[in-house]
Amino acid sequence: MYKLTGVTKLYQKGRRTVPAITGLDLVIGDGEWLAVQGRTGHGKSTLLNLLGALDRPTEGKIELDGTDLGALREHQLTGLRASKIGFIFQTFNLIPTLSAAENVEAALIPLGVSRAGQRRRTAGALDAVGLGNRAAHLPSELSGGQQQRVAIARALVKGPTVVLADEPTGNLDEDTRDGIIALLEKLWRERGLTLVLVTHDTSIACRAQRVGVMNNGHLTIRQDSPNR
């Protein structure tokens, strides 16, 4: 469970200090799906970075399962990301020289999983996203939707408790988008994931349990979805 208390994130742009998030209080329960909407530059990605331990708040406290992320050292945050948090990016962020299977395996490297364990878990993750037969393909040999499925497999292969998705369908056509969201929803339900999904797409946001809107660094919870 995430608990954010008075979280503020300021950026320095030259001599100016720009607030990205201001005084944010938020609780995200275990297994909850929170969709975050908002215009570009209003703090959505900053919130995701803070939740993903990729950045530290300027003020306030972020707790994950009772652990204050701000109190952890860098290597501890790295370990946390390796074991508990899965990321899905708008641009997929697959390593172009590695095959689909190797991209998925990359997420297991920090965990020190055995070679056999890597193969088994990678195959399982690719099967789960419907790409068991494309394991040896390079990203350039896959469609956008397939690449995002590989990215989802990479996020889930380590068995995280949290998945943070930053506009995962932003680069996909409508049909593919629906397929990806359906897949994410299925995996969320099956695995009891805590899913925080940033999206501009209201039709996607409506499928989440809660929808928050970021506006000038403030988050307003606007909707409790039927999924809740």
Add this chain to the structure above:
Amino acid sequence: MFFLTYLRRELRRRMRQAIVIALGLALGVGLVVTVAAASAGVNKAQSGVLSALYGVGTDITVTGNTPPAHYSSCARQPCSIGGGKQPSTSTQPSTNGPTLQISPSGGAQICDNGHCVNAAGHTYDRLVPPYQEPVSASTVAAVARLHDVAAATGVLTLVDSAITYPANPAGSPQLATFTVDGVATGHTPVGPLADATVSSGRFFTAADSHAGVAVVDSGYAASNNLRVGSAITIRQVRFTIIGIVTQPQSSSPPDVYIPLARAQTLATLTKDLGGSVGNSVNLIYVAAASAADIPAVQREVSALLPHDIVTAAGSLASQVTGSLSDAAKLASDLGRWVSVLVLIAAFAVASLLTMAAVARRSAEFGTLKALGWRTRRIIAQVLGESLAMGIAGAAAGTGLGFAGAAIIATVAPTLSATAPSSTIGSMQQVVQAGGTALGNRAVVVPLSPSVTIGVISLAVLLAVAGGLLAGAFGAWRIARLRPADALAQVA
């Protein structure tokens, strides 16, 4: 496994850049190898020149000081040479012997104990040490006992000069000279025979110390049709040849070697200096315990023998002139600096390209950090790629270095070196020049660049260092990369 797969694929993806970096390093390393090989060749040539003057393994030589002017008339000018009437089988020549004089009628005559005869139809043979004053043989033992001296041996270098006057007074006298070294008969790591190889027969043994035996240089043996078992006459005394030896190519060895004791017995000085050479030598070869000890040994010997000339090989090397010296300067100065500059350029290019590559891959590294990869793991990946490029550069650079050395060996002209006259070499030159000149001595040496294991190791080390340096710059950039910033760049 994953590390190698990732590394291989990344290098393949950035093949062009990897080739540019590897070739840059190869160029720098190849130049270093070529210059080092050429330098080694020049050093080898210099060593050849120095060994021609000194003998292999010799760090320091001691020679007697220049004698007073009245002595030099004998050593420098063959006109004062005296000797016996005809070669004989006697083993005990007369002391101080007859002298050659001008008769009242203007002709040459030989006088011995007040009795003079016309020189026509006679050969006058005399064995003398040229130029330098003798050094007591006991000083050899004293030098050998010095701290930091590994070995020392004394040599009596002599010139056998024979003038044959034809029976017909109208004919011209014939001068025949050859050099004779009186050497220790036991094994010594230094001395004129230290680098010689026996091509026929054998070396001296300790049992030969007073025997009438000689070892002859192969060149002299060939030109005089001598072989093992032949006899050679030195100042009226017959010596049996027991061995033919070959010296290094660039050296100018003595013609004949005889046991030191026999040489001391045979040799005479001019009447002005009086008496026989007795228990003297005129050259001491000294080997220091290590190269670092040479200056100390030189000081110690100078202190022990303040009136003699103590010369170190290093100081002699600085006096070698000619195209060899020019080549040495070219290799050590221009070659070194060009190599350094090219290496710096190659390192800089490799570093800049690596940093640019890291900048382009910041999203990739940001993603890996988001996946939980530790910074050091990512740095290891980048360093691995740089190391691979460095190794490729080392391999290509070594190949280029071999090619460069081969080209130099093909196109380089033969080098000549001119060495100063204040050495044993000059003594031999006196003979070779007919005893009339004491000028500098020119030695022709081939330039043979050699790529040694040490040079190859240096090349590999440099290329790997260049690769790692480039990787270190990339690593520094990665270490400073914040994952949120890296991912924001993608967004």
